[in-house]
Amino acid sequence: MEAGTPDVVKLEDLEASRALTGRKHILSLTVENKPGVLARIAGLFSRRGFNIDTLAVGPTEDPDVSRITLTLDGAVHPIDQVTKQLHKLVNVIKIRDMEPDQTISREMALFRVQAAVESRAEIMQFAEIFRAKIVDVSRRSLTIEVTGTQDKVDAFERMIRAHGLIEMARTGEVAIGRSRPGQ
Amino acid sequence: MRAADALCEALKGEGVEHVFGIPGGANLPTYDALYDAELIHIQARHEQGAGHAAEGYAKASGRVGVAFATSGPGATNLVTAIADAMMDSVPTVFITGQVRTELIGTDGFQEADVTGITLPIVKHSFLVTDPRQIPEYIHEAFHIASTGRPGPVLVDVPQDLSRADIEYEPAEGPPDLPGYKPPTEGNIKQIRIAAKALANARRPVIYAGGGVINAGASQELIDFVASDKLPVTLTVMGLGAFPAPHDQWLGMLGMHGTRTANYAMDNADLILAVGARFDDRITGKLSEFAPRAKFVHIDIDPAEISKNVPAHIPIVGDARDVLPKLTREYRALKADGSRLDDWWRQIRAWQDEHPLGYEDSTDSEIKPQFMIEAMYEATEGEAIITSDVGQHQMWAAQYYHFSRPRQWINSGGLGTMGFGLPAAIGAKVARPDDAVVCLAGDGSLVMVCQELATAAVHEIPVKVFLMNNGYMGMVRQWQELFWEGRYSAVEMGPSPDWVKLAEAFGWTGLRCDDKRELKDSMRAALDSDGPVLLDVHVSKTENCYPMIPAGAAARDMVG
Numbered sequence: 001m002e003a004g005t006p007d008v009v010k011l012e013d014l015e016a017s018r019a020l021t022g023r024k025h026i027l028s029l030t031v032e033n034k035p036g037v038l039a040r041i042a043g044l045f046s047r048r049g050f051n052i053d054t055l056a057v058g059p060t061e062d063p064d065v066s067r068i069t070l071t072l073d074g075a076v077h078p079i080d081q082v083t084k085q086l087h088k089l090v091n092v093i094k095i096r097d098m099e100p101d102q103t104i105s106r107e108m109a110l111f112r113v114q115a116a117v118e119s120r121a122e123i124m125q126f127a128e129i130f131r132a133k134i135v136d137v138s139r140r141s142l143t144i145e146v147t148g149t150q151d152k153v154d155a156f157e158r159m160i161r162a163h164g165l166i167e168m169a170r171t172g173e174v175a176i177g178r179s180r181p182g183q
Numbered sequence: 184m185r186a187a188d189a190l191c192e193a194l195k196g197e198g199v200e201h202v203f204g205i206p207g208g209a210n211l212p213t214y215d216a217l218y219d220a221e222l223i224h225i226q227a228r229h230e231q232g233a234g235h236a237a238e239g240y241a242k243a244s245g246r247v248g249v250a251f252a253t254s255g256p257g258a259t260n261l262v263t264a265i266a267d268a269m270m271d272s273v274p275t276v277f278i279t280g281q282v283r284t285e286l287i288g289t290d291g292f293q294e295a296d297v298t299g300i301t302l303p304i305v306k307h308s309f310l311v312t313d314p315r316q317i318p319e320y321i322h323e324a325f326h327i328a329s330t331g332r333p334g335p336v337l338v339d340v341p342q343d344l345s346r347a348d349i350e351y352e353p354a355e356g357p358p359d360l361p362g363y364k365p366p367t368e369g370n371i372k373q374i375r376i377a378a379k380a381l382a383n384a385r386r387p388v389i390y391a392g393g394g395v396i397n398a399g400a401s402q403e404l405i406d407f408v409a410s411d412k413l414p415v416t417l418t419v420m421g422l423g424a425f426p427a428p429h430d431q432w433l434g435m436l437g438m439h440g441t442r443t444a445n446y447a448m449d450n451a452d453l454i455l456a457v458g459a460r461f462d463d464r465i466t467g468k469l470s471e472f473a474p475r476a477k478f479v480h481i482d483i484d485p486a487e488i489s490k491n492v493p494a495h496i497p498i499v500g501d502a503r504d505v506l507p508k509l510t511r512e513y514r515a516l517k518a519d520g521s522r523l524d525d526w527w528r529q530i531r532a533w534q535d536e537h538p539l540g541y542e543d544s545t546d547s548e549i550k551p552q553f554m555i556e557a558m559y560e561a562t563e564g565e566a567i568i569t570s571d572v573g574q575h576q577m578w579a580a581q582y583y584h585f586s587r588p589r590q591w592i593n594s595g596g597l598g599t600m601g602f603g604l605p606a607a608i609g610a611k612v613a614r615p616d617d618a619v620v621c622l623a624g625d626g627s628l629v630m631v632c633q634e635l636a637t638a639a640v641h642e643i644p645v646k647v648f649l650m651n652n653g654y655m656g657m658v659r660q661w662q663e664l665f666w667e668g669r670y671s672a673v674e675m676g677p678s679p680d681w682v683k684l685a686e687a688f689g690w691t692g693l694r695c696d697d698k699r700e701l702k703d704s705m706r707a708a709l710d711s712d713g714p715v716l717l718d719v720h721v722s723k724t725e726n727c728y729p730m731i732p733a734g735a736a737a738r739d740m741v742g
Contacts, residue, residue: 009379009383011453014496015495032362035310036298091362
């Protein structure tokens with residue numbers, strides 16, 4: 001008998017794979033750097049009813065190829081169906097559904113926070129704990145740059161909201177696979 | 184060479200012989216090039232007609248259908264045909280003119296962002312930004328349209344770029360498209376698992392769709408189901424993929440399918456789907472669809488697998504590759520065919536209890552089902568039949584026993600009224616030696632009746648058998664059954680006089696309202712040299728049964 005197939009396939013033993021994974025997914029797409037590619041991807045998401053949590057677009061080592069990093073909630077969306085639909089777009093070259101423990105992911109965020117004299121020291125302390133940088137200072141506010149995983153940026157955001165968040169800009173995550181030993 | 188001439192050369196390089204279309208300002212250079220090119224152009228009377236004709240051409244022949252339109256309204260008029268081709272996976276290339284490059288984005292005269300408008304309804308599209316791209320994009324467009332799961336590809340060509348001078352070299356070999364690698368071969372391990380599951384199934388159903396026809400895998404399907412006495416049902420798009428007069432044939436399934444086919448799906452323990460996509464017209468209420476079944480799903484489009492119904496054994500691949508392998512693997516198992524005996528006893532009981540049927544009139548009145556039976560006899564079951572959308576389409580699906588692929592050309596996914604006449608024109612151009620009959624609805628035909636001129640002027644001898652009940656019949660049926668008989672805007676009234684209209688367009692117009700004369704009228708129409716419209720007056724308020732009410736389960740069929 002051939003390797004990999006059982007001798008007998010009983011119908012009662014067959015199971016369909018589960019559509020929902022229940023966790024956050026980071027999809028890393030390489031796409032041809034051509035006009036309209038982002039519109040095709042955005043259009044696909046809106047017409048199929050998929051919600052993107054974050055989206056980051058940028059160049060790669062190859063000038064003809066761009067990378068699009070998407071995060072999606074696998075508790076709401078069948079990720080398998082999302083990736084298969086994305087694959088149908090002719091300009092999408094490759095899709096990686098990043099394995100959490102095999103992935104380095106980072107997001108950058110800028111926060112402008114109310115910082116009166118009496119709370120300034122405490123905010124700066126928070127920033128230090130999160131290894132964040134103060135990048136701009138005025139009489140009433142501080143602007144802080146934070147880099148890290150989405151969870152870390154979320155945590156910083158929660159902390160800083162209590163102090164009066166004036167404005168926030170987040171990039172959405174970008175990700176890259178961890179190098180394997182010997183690579 | 185002028186880019187527009189290169190475009191025509193590139194089309195010829197792809198084997199194109201016929202193009203359907205209408206000229207306008209922005210595609211004037213292309214039409215100027217057409218003046219000398221050895222391409223046969225069929226001048227439609229509305230771009231939607233050109234688009235559906237290209238679809239009919241493609242569906243009848245399996246070759247890529249091509250339609251031209253100018254910018255703005257010309258291009259937007261194509262939209263319905265493009266959407267239709269997307270839903271039914273029809274290999275088509277649509278070439279639109281665009282305003283001059285410097286006008287793009289300025290709301291110029293006859294400007295419309297057609298690549299933007301059609302983004303959700305194309306397999307792919309190209310906006311030409313450099314005239315040298317034109318031959319390359321044409322080559323890529325044909326490759327994409329015709330390989331993998333087929334579909335429509337749009338090429339939008341700004342007017343100034345099609346006038347530019349370029350060097351033309353014929354394209355050779357498959358284009359380099361790093362993001363486009365359609366699967367072909369099915370995974371042999373999965374195929375073996377499917378064969379073994381089937382060998383253990385006691386109540387299997389083979390459920391096949393239009394993908395089998397697109398794959399050219401009808402014979403492979405016939406061979407496969409002959410491995411054992413496997414029961415077969417087809418979707419409305421699949422009709423003809425398996426010969427309807429066949430011992431293992433359960434009839435069409437779905438909303439207006441046979442009770443036998445739907446009950447078999449409802450009771451099956453294994454459903455093997457091939458080239459079909461579990462559309463809502465098939466499943467009815469999804470949560471109650473085939474509750475006892477495990478699913479093998481064979482499709483060339485991986486995204487169709489587990490989209491609506493989770494597959495237990497997914498097989499991505501071309502049906503023409505997968506079915507012979509599955510046949511081989513299954514036969515090698517030497518499964519005991521007698522395990523299906525009880526299942527067949529049950530199927531035969533359903534067939535005996537619920538045959539398709541209708542109450543015929545006792546006078547001269549023509550029942551619509553009778554009309555289809557007469558059409559079947561008058562054409563000896565051999566004609567290519569195109570249809571519009573509605574009751575007549577479903578009756579044709581039920582009562583015209585399609586025996587070969589590409590014999591039945593209809594709009595299954597988008598459900599486009601008015602599809603039939605232009606599709607018949609395209610089919611007749613592709614298959615001039617076949618009789619081509621458009622079975623039209625009166626609500627549908629009036630939407631595209633300008634295409635009567637196309638057939639007359641180009642001497643394309645299609646026949647239109649108009650099932651005239653004076654209503655948009657399917658909508659009337661729904662208003663009767665589900666909207667308390669509140670008939671809102673469904674009556675067609677006495678206009679037009681179809682015989683006079685046909686004659687005005689240069690057709691022969693005939694009328695029949697007596698069932699004793701119907702077959703002779705049909706034969707007269709078929710024997711006549713030119714295009715003929717036969718206006719058949721049928722019962723006005725006959726309903727199409729059986730039926731799964733929308734949102735109900737298959738076992739709850741009515742009528």
